[in-house]
Amino acid sequence: MSQLLRVQNFCVSSDGIAAGRNQRLESPFGDIDHHERLFAWAGATAGWSHRTAPGGSRGLDDYFTRDFENHIGAEIMGRNKFGPQRGPWPDHEWRGWWGDEPPFHTPVFVMTHHERPSFTLSDTTFHFVGGDPATVLDQARRAARGKDVRLGGGVTTIHGFLEADLVDTLHVVVAPVEFGSGLKLWESPDELLERFHLEVVPSPSGVTHHLFWRK
Amino acid sequence: MSQLLRVQNFCVSSDGIAAGRNQRLESPFGDIDHHERLFAWAGATAGWSHRTAPGGSRGLDDYFTRDFENHIGAEIMGRNKFGPQRGPWPDHEWRGWWGDEPPFHTPVFVMTHHERPSFTLSDTTFHFVGGDPATVLDQARRAARGKDVRLGGGVTTIHGFLEADLVDTLHVVVAPVEFGSGLKLWESPDELLERFHLEVVPSPSGVTHHLFWRK
Numbered sequence: 001m002s003q004l005l006r007v008q009n010f011c012v013s014s015d016g017i018a019a020g021r022n023q024r025l026e027s028p029f030g031d032i033d034h035h036e037r038l039f040a041w042a043g044a045t046a047g048w049s050h051r052t053a054p055g056g057s058r059g060l061d062d063y064f065t066r067d068f069e070n071h072i073g074a075e076i077m078g079r080n081k082f083g084p085q086r087g088p089w090p091d092h093e094w095r096g097w098w099g100d101e102p103p104f105h106t107p108v109f110v111m112t113h114h115e116r117p118s119f120t121l122s123d124t125t126f127h128f129v130g131g132d133p134a135t136v137l138d139q140a141r142r143a144a145r146g147k148d149v150r151l152g153g154g155v156t157t158i159h160g161f162l163e164a165d166l167v168d169t170l171h172v173v174v175a176p177v178e179f180g181s182g183l184k185l186w187e188s189p190d191e192l193l194e195r196f197h198l199e200v201v202p203s204p205s206g207v208t209h210h211l212f213w214r215k
Numbered sequence: 216m217s218q219l220l221r222v223q224n225f226c227v228s229s230d231g232i233a234a235g236r237n238q239r240l241e242s243p244f245g246d247i248d249h250h251e252r253l254f255a256w257a258g259a260t261a262g263w264s265h266r267t268a269p270g271g272s273r274g275l276d277d278y279f280t281r282d283f284e285n286h287i288g289a290e291i292m293g294r295n296k297f298g299p300q301r302g303p304w305p306d307h308e309w310r311g312w313w314g315d316e317p318p319f320h321t322p323v324f325v326m327t328h329h330e331r332p333s334f335t336l337s338d339t340t341f342h343f344v345g346g347d348p349a350t351v352l353d354q355a356r357r358a359a360r361g362k363d364v365r366l367g368g369g370v371t372t373i374h375g376f377l378e379a380d381l382v383d384t385l386h387v388v389v390a391p392v393e394f395g396s397g398l399k400l401w402e403s404p405d406e407l408l409e410r411f412h413l414e415v416v417p418s419p420s421g422v423t424h425h426l427f428w429r430k
Binding site: 060063 | 261272273274275278279281282285286383384412414416418419424426428
């Protein structure tokens, strides 16, 4: 089996927006209100990786949250998913949004033009890498030891890998909320139909799962 | 997290039938024609464990075939799933339907009143155990080392564990074929609604996934 590059549980509004502009420390999703409405479906499931109390649904949505780690050996993310800083690192105190127990449990490759030493939190190690998408994917595949690689986002990073035609599957969750302006994944899912199969699966929770795989 | 008992990818016809009567060596599913129509949806997916050639769909159905091994540490099956023999074992030559590479990759507990030594094929070890469902589940949970236990079927075995109220989740796939007579899982999925939540998810492939989890 080849090692796939997979986008998983990537959430957008009904108008295709994944985050607001002007991301900053006190507002990781920038200038949009109620960004939590993108993720409420996941938080309700038993398999949600941030769940602290028992319970949660074990229906359709749970298959997607449980699949987050399934056969994944590494993640690639853009620098803006890792943190709100721009330009050279002022220091190395920022260690991501996720506290001492990041939900990745694998090597994570953060794409940045600015060097920084790797560091480890629990069973997640963050590496900071330059280069184009194909070069970074090569590094992540080696680190994944035969398993697949997750492409974690954000929007700009996903666009870069789509332009380079490196993405094998995408699972995009369209939530029933409209934001109007922000960082758009797409104007319409139809933009991907030339290169991908698509299944559209409505969930009882109100979100619609979009499952793309390479033709 | 507790160790769940999960029924996964269990396939029935639109009239609730999982197999015909009169199972025998040359007819593992007994007296029904076209039993393969129960499983065609799975064979079409990239994640199907018996797949030998590359390819296959990566849409909704693939989440279910890929989930087959996800966080599973042991399987329990009825003797009739293991083989066509009845009564005392004539000898120990029969080693299951699955050849030298069974798709389980964990300990498997075969429920039988007739003793037989354990044996190993590749990374699957078959144990032959008596006792009631609760006793067998205890054994399987210990062998699963913290992971969940799959209840593999067939119908009689699932009924036994449902009657003992030991099943936590069921994924039942209803295929668009009618058999008329045979071994029935249910007259209607509604029979389980007193104790389980249910989500019904139609797949583009034509099957309908029924996802139950304990209330």
